[in-house]
Amino acid sequence: MVQKYVLETEGYRICFALQETQAAKESADVVVELILDRTLGDVSVQSVPTLITVRDLSRLMAYFEEHIARLQQHPDSESYVFVPLELGFQVQALAGEVQAEDDGEFSVRFFVNVGESSQAGHRVYMGGESVVTLKNLRVFLASLHGALAAWSRTHGVSPV
Amino acid sequence: MVIEGADGIVTGMLNLTRHELNNLGRNYGFAPHP
Helix, strand or coil: CEEEEEEECCCEEEEEEEEECCCCCCEEEEEEEEEECCCCCCCEEECCCEEEEHHHHHHHHHHHHHHHHHHHHCCCCCCCCECCCCCCEEEEEEEEEEEECCEEEEEEEEEEEEEECCCCCCEEEEEEEEEEEHHHHHHHHHHHHHHHHHHHHHHCCCCC | CCEECCCCCEECCCCCCHHHHHHHHHHHCCCCCC
8 A cells, every 4th residue: 555745845745655565574665756836837756666764764754853953053054965775865954944843944955866867877866945844844754753653563673 | 775885885776976975875874985
């Protein structure tokens, strides 16, 4: 069964469509889709089907939590580029205004891996940059937290 | 699949760009250009 987890920004939303694999307890099949806000145009870009590990999902959550904590002291902070092991997407959390753990916003860049170039076989990424509110980010993180908890119960796999 | 080799070299994924290798190094804690 495919489970979807959505990160909503002001300009686009990112949808992670996860499906458990038969082969491994530690990873899931995933397609990541960037969908432009409808008021800006009819554009969506899907990643190639890839894998994501439980550890990478957990790391992604920690990445955002650490960025939020840093922005409270240093609003110009830009985090490193987060990538999962299979390079299905790239995300970078950028500068913003954070007043509290759940009050504020920052810019976020997101790219999805759409395949390989025909010339040299390098991966090609397409994406966007927009502002995400902490309110929407918290919704996304809570949904991922629930997914990891369910995963742990089902498979006995710890995300850390 | 990416595998971290004994010498800190990522193997198994073809045609990694320097930028991708740098990102993997930063995310997985190894020196991308030992």
